Ligand SMILES: Cc1cc2nc3c(=O)[nH]c(=O)nc-3n(C[C@H](O)[C@H](O)[C@H](O)COP(=O)(O)OP(=O)(O)OC[C@H]3O[C@@H](n4cnc5c(N)ncnc54)[C@H](O)[C@@H]3O)c2cc1C
């Protein structure tokens with residue numbers, strides 16, 4: 183069997199290998215990679231840095247894949263020599279391997295501009311998993327990070343470090359950020375957006391040197407301008423790794439020269455990926471590289487025919503809250519008409535360059551929803567003459583759901599993997615696909631940068647008749663609608679009671695499954711301004727106490743933040759004696775539980791306790807667990823107790839889809855175990871990390887980082903935004919860990935902490951309204967803290983607020 187050797191175990195090399203395996207021709211394959219990690223999705227390193235994904239979640243092909251396919255995998259071995267006469271490759275480990283056919287897939291390396299001091303510790307490039315792990319070891323609250331380079335990678339690195347709590351400055355050589363993709367106006371929009379999310383941008387500045395002893399301490403821009411720095415990331419561009427091929431005598435220019443079949447000048451040697459140069463172009467994004475892989479797989483397996491003809495350069499920034507897309511030409515030039523829309527108020531900038539009625543390029547900032555359409559026009563050279571009036575804004579469509587249907591079959595939906603709508607639909611039908619994971623497995627769509635996931639899911643919903651999105655199942659047979667549908671029905675039909683919903687949309691009676699759920703949905707849609715039907719609730723909610731296995735009840739008074747007073751303890755002890763509590767127990771939530779209370783004694787014991795209900799029986803805020811924080815702990819860097827108490831005041835007495843547990847901890851030692859809570863605040867030196875979706879019950883899940891913020895007020899606001907968002911979008915009985923996984927933390931962030939200011943205000947307003955109408959169940963009086971919310975900027979018009987709330 184022919185020996186095939188591949189140098190480079192990265193995205194392009196392995197994608198090509200997958201294609202080779204799908205052909206009949208069989209090789210004895212060995213692949214060398216100088217990284218020690220199995221094949222991973224390099225694109226998603228930005229997500230790992232930003233805490234949106236764990237490192238092990240971005241593996242594309244694990245070691246088992248290589249074993250299953252009989253591929254010899256040599257990880258951590260760098261090839262240092264290729265002998266084209268003997269047809270051997272030599273590894274840094276001294277190994278010599280013979281080949282019949284050889285593929286260079288060596289990718290690129292980060293370009294380091296000439297400057298002094300680059301070998302100091304804590305100076306990184308942003309290319310590999312090791313780079314990312316290195317940054318993660320050092321990044322953290324209070325650390326000062328300087329990113330050199332305001333291109334795609336630099337901005338993504340900056341955002342990742344900032345999310346980790348660093349104070350970040352981006353230094354860019356030219357005046358325009360992302361100058362390889364954007365014109366100056368678009369660059370300015372991006373600069374403003376980056377600054378709005380808290381990243382300082384210094385444009386038009388050259389870095390002279392990195393200063394410090396062993397570790398970097400500052401970045402010198404000029405004799406008079408130094409930026410203190412604990413961590414420096416150099417993201418100033420990439421250079422194809424062509425040296426090895428060059429030394430072996432293969433013709434190279436900037437990259438390894440290949441023809442349209444991905445052949446080099448040596449008939450036994452081929453190249454694929456970022457190490458190549460084709461028709462004078464080098465590459466920096468995966469889409470064309472995957473096309474190259476398909477072509478090379480055909481060539482090398484004896485099916486020479488398909489050709490690689492180049493690509494339309496296109497780039498999308500993966501920074502939540504800063505939507506940027508650019509493709510093709512982006513600078514004005516003779517013969518090109520410019521079609522432009524600018525709205526600085528909403529941060530939207532769109533520019534199309536049209537030449538001879540064909541799209542030559544586009545730049546989209548703030549709204550990239552049309553990027554697929556424009557990409558397709560670019561790729562196909564579509565004649566736009568009849569569409570000239572609707573280039574930027576397509577004609578409104580009456581049917582909201584029709585936009586998916588309108589996408590032509592040959593339009594590319596997944597730009598990274600080059601998968602068209604037609605292909606997706608064909609595969610859904612042929613393979614009987616019903617779920618997104620299956621769709622990804624069969625088409626590879628949405629496995630690159632992931633930005634097409636929404637469209638893919640939309641197609642799946644539209645085409646697979648039995649598609650059941652998780653969380654979108656009908657509530658029950660009494661009211662056969664999904665909870666999302668029901669929310670909309672309740673809102674649009676102005677239904678304010680459970681019975682109304684059942685009468686009009688259900689069987690008129692309901693059951694123990696749908697009635698509590700409807701009760702919750704009506705409550706959350708109307709922010710508590712509705713007719714409460716207590717009979718629709720569970721027994722626990724009806725009697726405001728937990729029923730126990732012997733028919734007695736448990737009574738748990740609220741102790742905000744787990745803090746109580748001697749007086750309260752005396753009253754609890756007296757009540758325990760008077761009402762003959764069988765057991766007095768300290769709960770895992772830092773509360774005291776009086777067990778074995780008779781139902782008839784409940785109102786009397788609440789009156790005697792004179793404490794609010796701990797709501798240990800309901801789907802609502804159970805507790806905010808705290809540690810002692812700065813008040814008493816010598817490690818404390820944030821006031822966990824006061825913050826926890828205040829957070830509990832703000833959220834107590836509100837219903838949530840499922841029980842909600844919160845925690846606040848005064849330093850990263852995390853004594854209150856908040857990383858396994860639904861919402862947790864982790865105190866850091868000079869900042870807070872807000873984490874969501876954690877759990878430590880039957881299902882154990884480490885919470886995802888929502889955001890890192892500087893002040894306690896900001897942390898509380900982030901927690902409240904998530905809390906209300908979960909109330910409004912979670913399905914009844916869905917815990918936050920399922921909710922966050924179902925939606926994805928990226929979407930959750932985008933729609934909460936990185937939402938438009940107005941949307942954030944509306945979320946908080948609705949929370950505030952619900953809070954104002956909420957009552958303490960035992961004391962039957964308004965929540966004592968309803969008016970103590972953070973000051974929320976008033977809206978421009980009260981009417982618009984009412985419109986959204988109503
Ligand atoms: C942080 C980041 C974000 C990105 N975001 C996007 C994005 O959003 N969209 C997009 O399309 N693209 C993105 N890219 C670019 C994309 O990852 C690359 O285009 C793609 O990985 C290139 O694939 P490749 O196989 O050519 O190179 P690589 O994936 O770099 O693989 C080359 C491999 O070969 C190894 N190697 C090199 N020389 C040798 C040797 N002599 N011996 C053994 N092994 C060797 C390298 O260590 C490496 O593992 C991003 C890249 C980074 C770093």
Ligand code: SF4
Pocket residue numbers: 809810811812815816817818819822847848849850851852853854
């Ligand atoms: S988390 Fe930190 S501040 Fe809180 S008690 Fe533990 S060590 Fe002290």
